[in-house]
Amino acid sequence: MTSPDLIHELKATRPAAPTALRARVREIAAEKATPRASFWPQLRLPVRRIALVAVPAAAAVAIASAGVLGLARSDGEVAVLRDRAGTNESFEKSVPQAATPETLQGNLSQDSAIAPDLGRAQRVSATLTVEVADSDGVSQAAQKALTLTESLGGHVVSANVSTGDEGSAALTVRIPVAKVQDAIVQLSALGRIVSQQVTIDDLQATLDTLEQRERSVRAQIALVTTRLETESLDASTRARLESRLQTLRAELRQLQRDTAATSAEARMATIQLSVVTPGVLGAVPVPSRLDRTLDEALNVLLWEGVVALAIVIVAAPFALLLLAMWLGRRFYRRREEDRLLAT
């Protein structure tokens, strides 16, 4: 028999269900479907269908909760942000014209608790940044600072004023130490104080050492001079003493210069003044409610992601174990089926 004949015969002898079986199946079909008693017969859904619903639902819940938490937390953030950035309202009230010296004096006394001790030699330096409203304010403030410096008996070391959309000025002035407090107060009144730093280094010990050494050198010079004038010395001794005298006089001159410089340093304080506009300072405005909410929501989402990742990391070994068990069971069943169908 050839293959076509065989196939023809197989098709021709296609089995038909016997009458009794057909009647039995009709009876079965006529019965009302009675699902097997199961605790949750209706909950058996395909995994893909569950995932299709569960994944977007979980994402929606995560985003919604992040939004709600972000909205709730953005309220509490306002005070902190205002403290951090300074409010626009406070700037508007503290433009140069509005700031009173009395007010700034109060602020200064709080901020700069240290003051130079006029009884000692001290190096006083101050760094001051004030903010004015605009470029014109920068020019005016710089001019006032120069005038003030001269009126207090000081002088300008350097001045750099730039105008334009975002004007700024950088001045370095020297003011007599006795008047440095007045200078700081009045310079601070040029605008809203952004930062202020006063540094005092004690120079008295250095000055005392210099003066003590100077006295010693002077005494040695007097002694050597007396020996040269009163004693009959041999030539070599005279030459040695004269050389020594020259060295001591040179040292004395150096000591006098150092003492004068230190005294000058202690007499005049150095003040570095920066006058800026808000644009130059890069003032950070308080973000809007929407920005804060988005920021907080993103933070919450980030944390949700971290938690989800942690869960995945913890669950991964168990999932792999279950997968291996499922694959093993499937392999075993396939082998068993092959064995059963091989007979």
Place this chain on the structure above:
Amino acid sequence: MHAVTLDASRPTDTATQSFSAVAEDLLDDVYGYLLYLTKNWALAEDLTSETFETALRRWKRFDPRRGTHRSWLLAIARSTALDRFRADARRKRREERAEAGAARDAEEHVFGEGFSPELEEGLRALTAGEREVVALRIVLDLSSEEAAGLLGITPTAVSTRLHRALGKLEERMRHHDVA
């Protein structure tokens, strides 16, 4: 005993058919498949009944996007038959352990009416796996892809198995003709 065929033409395989209509339409296919698989008409009838009982319970879970009614019913039939084979294998092992299994081996396997003696003998010489692929591809005229999906193997493996089964069957029947 056999040979009752419905005259009604086969309706379109849609999800809207009632279970009764589907059962009526596909009964022969399920029975034929199970007869080839078990080579025993009595067992095939039992398994056919079981298959339709199971199908009725699962009727609401049938998803037309995942296959036809025929594929779905044949998959249930196959699963039912394999469960029976497993149970039989366990029973045989128990009996062998009890040294009482020899008599059961003489269990009669009869295809029933309609099969020529040489075809029946040839089919009996095939394994169950070979007979089921013959049933699916030749008798029920399933495509390679449908049969592969049902058997859990590749279409190529289906073709190979079918080719081997037909060769074996042909050889057996030629031998019978010569004898």
